[in-house]
Amino acid sequence: MKILLTGAAGFIGAHCALRLLREGHRVIGVDNFNDYYDPTLKEARLDWVRQEAGDFPLLRLDLADAEAVTSVFEDSRPDVVIHLAAQAGVRYSLSNPRAYASSNIDAFLNILEGCRAYPVQHLLYASSSSVYGANQRTPYSLRDNVDHPLSLYAATKKANELMAHTYSHLFGIPCTGLRFFTxxxxxxxxxxxxxxxxxxxxxxxxxxxxxxxxxxxxxTYIDDIVESLARLLDKAPLPNPDWDREHPDPATSMAPWRLYNIGGxxxxxxxxxxxxxxxxxxxxxxxxxxxxxxxxxxxxxADVSDLQRDIGFHPRxxxxxxxxxxxxxxxxxxxxxxxxxxxxxxxxxxxxxxxx
The missing domain is CATH 3.90.25.10 (UDP-galactose 4-epimerase, domain 1)
Known part of the structure; x- marks a missing residue:
């Protein structure tokens, strides 16, 4: 498949690029190389991936730039989008809130618009265990309430899940959100x-x-995250035929939309x-x-029972x-x-x- 991978120079993104390239997929990477931490590490990750699995195109651009994102979709016409780019860090959001609005909200909207204008088979995107916020019941279940985030970072990740559902419902975009745990x-x-x-x-x-x-x-060890992503790649969600408006399942929908926990x-x-x-x-x-x-x-x-049921895998x-x-x-x-x-x-x- 032709896969658009955002955040390709990031921690999870680089490992994901390596796995996809080794499996023979065509990867188009995107990263803005911001200075939240030393970009030298990002460059080193890319060198590592290319040494291990060969070269691949890497576009250096800001996903909050709507015109640039539209051009990427128009030029690449991906089959699948894996959206891992985001402004990371819980504590950093306390002092730099606008970075999260731009990187996690505006950029994700541009990705959704790209998937709408140039339909894809599947959009997988990174959410976070931080969405569970004030919830203190463990293990964290996909059926737990997540309406009380404790940081702006968490709020933007919950917003991503809601935005994805809206586009899935309105435009039929198959969307899978992945709540990563540490x-x-x-x-x-x-x-x-x-x-x-x-x-x-x-x-x-x-x-x-x-x-x-x-x-x-x-x-959660990085290889387990990537293994889960790889297994979900061609498993685009379908509408849940048993979804009940009176008793809604928070992890599925009448739209082709799905959530999973991925944790140890x-x-x-x-x-x-x-x-x-x-x-x-x-x-x-x-x-x-x-x-x-x-x-x-x-x-x-993390309660990963849904992940085990649907792809036969749990972190190992x-x-x-x-x-x-x-x-x-x-x-x-x-x-x-x-x-x-x-x-x-x-x-x-x-x-x-x-x-x-």
Missing amino acids: VYGPWGRPDMSPIQFAQAIVTGEPLQLFNHGQHQRDF QSPVELRDYLAVLEKHLGQRARIELLPLQAGDVLATC ISLDEGIARFVAWFRDYYHRDPSAAQQEVLPMQMTFPLPS
Whole structure:
């Protein structure tokens, strides 16, 4: 298939591009290479993909530019769109809200308009576990209420799900939204906890653990995310014939629209997570235990039963195996030159990661 892949230089996007190219798909990548974190990492990801799977076209443009997006669709006429581009980061949305309106709302509207003008077989797009917001019942079910987001980032991801449903209903665009749970692995973002924590451990910087390290997160290894995406690629949703307006199913619709959780389904306590990092790094962390921080989510856990039923797959990479792979990459990328880590890792935020 000819696949338009947005966010192709991002963490998930680069891994997805590699898988698609290896399977023989024609990939047209798009990325704006913004400076939310060092674009050098994005360039390095692309070099890695091209070394492993060959070259592919990569368009450098801002998806909030409606004319540019229209031209991309007109020129490429994709069969499938995988939309992973977004302004990431929960805490960053507190200080830079307009970046989220532009990257996550305006850009997604332009993607939907492109799919409307140049019909595609399937639009898959990244949502987030953060949409569960104030919900405290675990595991997080697709049938749970998600009307109380706790960040603008989460609100934009929920808005994406609603916008996709509208276009699916009005114009018949098959849309699948994917709620990712705390993705980690090689080539990850430097604002996420694996790189932040690993860097603190190897440099001896103290780690401040709120809630005395008792937070839990449902970590999902990157290969499991990509495997799920690959299996969903040719499974465009159909209208649910049993959908009932009186008792609506929040994960399906009378339109060709669908939602899935993609998570490890095995929440890990922060202290156990750190112990695995310490084991594979061969060093101990300097830890400072602190009380619960206002606004922190205590635990996340994905109910992936719908994913298992529809594609026969659930995430399989254990935390121990995933962290081992991550550490091998971390040492190679950041510590071939010891000064590289200091130059490229963002200032450390010693709090447990919010849902992402």
